[in-house]
Amino acid sequence: MRTLWRIISGPFRWCWRLLNFIREFILNLFLIFIIVICVGIYLQMHLSAPEPGKGALLVDLTGVVQDKPSVNNKFRQIGRELLGASSNRLQENSLFDVVDMLRQAKTDKNITGLVLSLKDFAGADQTSLQYIGKALREFRDSGKPIYAAGDSYDQAQYFLASFANKIYLTPQGAVDLHGLATNNLYYKSLLDKLKVNTHIFRVGTYKSAVEPFLRDDMSPAARDADGRWLGQLWQHYLDTVAANRQITPQQLFPGAQAMLAGLRSAGGDTAQFALANKWVDTVASRVAIEAEMTKAFGWNKEKKAFNSVSIYDYQTPQPPQKGGQIAVIFASGAIVDGPETPGSVGGDTTAGQIRDARLDPEVKAIVFRVNSPGGSVSASEMIRSELEAARAAGKPVVVSMGGMAASGGYWISTPANYIIASPSTLTGSIGIFGVINTFEDSLGSIGVHTDGVATSPLADLSITKALPPEFSQMMQLNIENGYQNFITLVGKARNKSPEEVDKIAQGHVWIGSDAKTNGLVDQLGDFDDAVAKAAELAKLQQHHLNWYFDEPSLIELLLSQASASVYAHLPAMIQAFLPVPSAQVSALFSMQAGAFPTLNDPQNRYAYCLTCGDVQ
Structure with missing residues (x-):
């Protein structure tokens, strides 16, 4: 009987020992991982970065710019270096950190210019873009040049690029200027089909937030009100960019039909169309653009690129706290x-x-x-x-x-x-x-x-x-x-x-x-x-x-x-x-x-x- 019990219980004892070993192994690995992370954070926070050489500040913004990111920039940077970058289009950047770095670079003797590389920039509201633009204008007014280089520009990217002394575009690229729009989903027919009864209580002729539950389209009052402020917002965009490019708003965006005619005249070549409209200054290959940046900032043999420091690696000293x-x-x-x-x-x-x-x-x-x-x-x-x-x-x-x-x-x-x-x-x-x-x-x-x-x-x-x-x-x-x-x-x-x-x-x-x-x-x-x-x-x-x-x-x-x-x-x-x-x-x-x-x-x-x- 005892022998039979040993035969039956033996596999269970070995399984239990194996589970204990696996548990302790995983816990020990996790402990080592935490220790490595803590040491890395300590080194990041306490060891000063080496003095950078002279070159450009590379504004390679990725993701969106917001007033208040969900994770502070310092902590996100540490996590990015230790655990790898997150999805570019989802990354958040602090508006105020970006502006502070641009203003610091303006007076930094090691920063001789600025390069806007915005291919991964997913956008920001217009107020934030204007605030960054203000810092870019201050940088440019200090006498240091700003260059924008890209394969294409969407509207948010182009707004920032317009502050550059010179805008480069690759031959297969395009500048996507199309205007602004708002679109919402409306659910009345769906709710009717599902037999859901929606009870709405509201005050305000123009309070359109409840319209998706009441209608299948936008009400005339909401359409009129939204069309007014949306048109003003677009006009602000055109006025700012046109002033930066030293052309009129009408020249910048002559309307859909005129743009179609211009693109047809250019044989469908969006890059040449952008050049003809004075949206960009030069159409050139990446190699040619890199050669231009090398002339301006010199060549870094180790990085095999022109001398620059990413905005994510740029160290800005904390100003003394006074008053x-x-x-x-x-x-x-x-x-x-x-x-x-x-x-x-x-x-x-x-x-x-x-x-x-x-x-x-x-x-x-x-x-x-x-x-x-x-x-x-x-x-x-x-x-x-x-x-x-x-x-x-x-x-x-x-x-x-x-x-x-x-x-x-x-x-x-x-x-x-x-x-x-x-x-x-x-x-x-x-x-x-x-x-x-x-x-x-x-x-x-x-x-x-x-x-x-x-x-x-x-x-x-x-x-x-x-x-x-x-x-x-x-x-x-x-x-x-x-x-x-x-x-x-x-x-x-x-x-x-x-x-x-x-x-x-x-x-x-x-x-x-x-x-x-x-x-x-x-x-x-x-x-x-x-x-x-x-x-x-x-x-x-x-x-x-x-x-x-x-x-x-x-x-x-x-x-x-x-x-x-x-x-x-x-x-x-x-x-x-x-x-x-x-x-x-x-x-x-x-x-x-x-x-x-x-x-x-x-x-x-x-x-x-x-x-x-x-x-x-």
């Missing part, structure tokens, strides 16, 4: 209740940062950078009230609006002492709505029904039942009250009566220049102007900035970078069936701002601009 402290707090993305997640503004997180700045005696003023299409009313009010408390505590608050500060994004801006917007900022959209879907007809069509008892109609709420009429009426009253609160807040902040605000509200989206005319903002400018105004209001002769970022933990960084790296190396067909790595969600959000599945207002009330972030 009073100005806190810089971000609201980038859709506004949601709870903590911040990538691509969103967490009401709890942002309100907490404002509170910390208010209670910090070293902070003398706050610059609140808003780049948001809005979101939850309750989260917006939480942030607004905390900002109001900071102002009441004697700390000046200046709002710097980015590409969009609409609906809830404007709500949270109202307590500011001063609001500064770019001419291209999309703001306003002062309106409010609620959406509740019920599925009683969908379930009924397949034989599923809901029944029960309740002490009152208000207790009998379920997505599987029709909404009680009493609740629908209460919901509409709640939405109307929210709208009145909204326009009252705006009126108090902008010294207008609620009636005056109502005339420019109703969900109407305004471009920055119109918002200034309508009194919704105080000044047209950029982030630099906001910092200068904050220093002026706080009466600071000298100041330094304290950037409020939530730094990721080491584990979060490793998991984020590793998942992005694995995702980037998978075949495209497999990527299509997998979720995007969480650290890259905010990059996609800027391109898909029309979707708002994560909004979570407890009363289902939203101040949100659907089309503000969907410009292509």
Whole structure:
């Protein structure tokens, strides 16, 4: 019997020992991996980089540029070097880090010029492009040349390239100037076919965020309003680029028919067409362009390329911290209740940062950078009230609006002492709505029904039942009250009566220049102007900035970078069936701002601009 037991139990004992060995082996490997990572991070942070030789700063931006990347640039750079680069089109870059590096290079004796290599640059909102363009113009005005070289340029890439002294294009290349458009999906017919009942509660003639649930196309009012600000945004683009190229906006973009005729005259050669239109200065092969760059910057035998340093390897010394402290707090993305997640503004997180700045005696003023299409009313009010408390505590608050500060994004801006917007900022959209879907007809069509008892109609709420009429009426009253609160807040902040605000509200989206005319903002400018105004209001002769970022933990960084790296190396067909790595969600959000599945207002009330972030 004992022999039989040994025969039976033997394989199990060996399997258990093997499992223990595998477990300990994996844990030891993981421990070694963590030690190597920690040593690498220590060396990156504490060992100074060697002094670079003279050459160009290579602005080889990859991915998108945002106000607030989901991962701080320093940590992302370490992860990139240790774990490999993530997908180029999903990488995020800090707008302010890019501008700081350009300004540092302007006075760096080792940087003799700048080369724009933008093939992997996926874009940014127009306000961000203008701010980078300002830094490029400063660099060029310092006497150092800027060259742009590329196989092709899309509109965002070409906007930056237009600041160059000379633009190169390869013979098979093209400059893609086509204009701007907004497109949204509309679901009414789909919802009808699925027998989903959508209950809409809203205030605002132009509040188009709910139209996808009500229509199969854009309403005339929304079409008229969006067409106005979209045309102004495109005109700003043309005016800036045409001025850089020293031609008229009409010469830059003569219209679709004229461009078709010009391309036909060029025999379909897009490169020669761009040269004839003065979009570029030289059409040349990569070899010829590299020879030109070598003449300008010299040859590096080790790298086998012209002398240059990538913007990702360029080291910028930290300026000495002098004078009073100005806190810089971000609201980038859709506004949601709870903590911040990538691509969103967490009401709890942002309100907490404002509170910390208010209670910090070293902070003398706050610059609140808003780049948001809005979101939850309750989260917006939480942030607004905390900002109001900071102002009441004697700390000046200046709002710097980015590409969009609409609906809830404007709500949270109202307590500011001063609001500064770019001419291209999309703001306003002062309106409010609620959406509740019920599925009683969908379930009924397949034989599923809901029944029960309740002490009152208000207790009998379920997505599987029709909404009680009493609740629908209460919901509409709640939405109307929210709208009145909204326009009252705006009126108090902008010294207008609620009636005056109502005339420019109703969900109407305004471009920055119109918002200034309508009194919704105080000044047209950029982030630099906001910092200068904050220093002026706080009466600071000298100041330094304290950037409020939530730094990721080491584990979060490793998991984020590793998942992005694995995702980037998978075949495209497999990527299509997998979720995007969480650290890259905010990059996609800027391109898909029309979707708002994560909004979570407890009363289902939203101040949100659907089309503000969907410009292509």
